[in-house]
Amino acid sequence: MGRSNPARQPLRAGRQVAAKERRAGRRDQPALNAAEIERLWGAKSGTPEGDRLDVLATLVDAYESEHDPIDPPDPIEAIKFRMDQQGLTRRDLEAIRGTRARAAEVLNRKRDLSIGMIRRLHERLDISAEALIRRVPKDAA
Numbered sequence: 001m002g003r004s005n006p007a008r009q010p011l012r013a014g015r016q017v018a019a020k021e022r023r024a025g026r027r028d029q030p031a032l033n034a035a036e037i038e039r040l041w042g043a044k045s046g047t048p049e050g051d052r053l054d055v056l057a058t059l060v061d062a063y064e065s066e067h068d069p070i071d072p073p074d075p076i077e078a079i080k081f082r083m084d085q086q087g088l089t090r091r092d093l094e095a096i097r098g099t100r101a102r103a104a105e106v107l108n109r110k111r112d113l114s115i116g117m118i119r120r121l122h123e124r125l126d127i128s129a130e131a132l133i134r135r136v137p138k139d140a141a
Helices: 005-027 030-040 050-066 075-086 091-097 100-107 115-125
Strands: none
Touching: 030 050, 075 091, 075 100, 075 115, 091 100, 091 115
16 A cells, blocks of 8 residues: 555646745746746646646746736727738728728727627627727727
């Protein structure tokens, strides 16, 4: 009974790596962690280096989410960005937003997005619903 199960060996090694990395994260060393991630970049999954890379990347992501959160984009800027990416014109948006006048009012920040517009923009242009439901600053034009 003193033998350890070989199938559990990777699990133990992963826990040891995770515990070591949690201590590294508490030392608040984002620059050192980033340098280590760069060194380990491309390590194969399932190897000790790959496990270390996964844990470090998770720690850095959590640190950045807490200390430097990125707000979703302004809804109108998100729409304009997606239009540019897909080579769309204002006329192309008529099918999504209704009339040409309504599309122009929305893009010029004269009219808020309706729930129906938000749904259609999300479904057809694959823009995050979270970004589309934010308030549109009227003076950002």
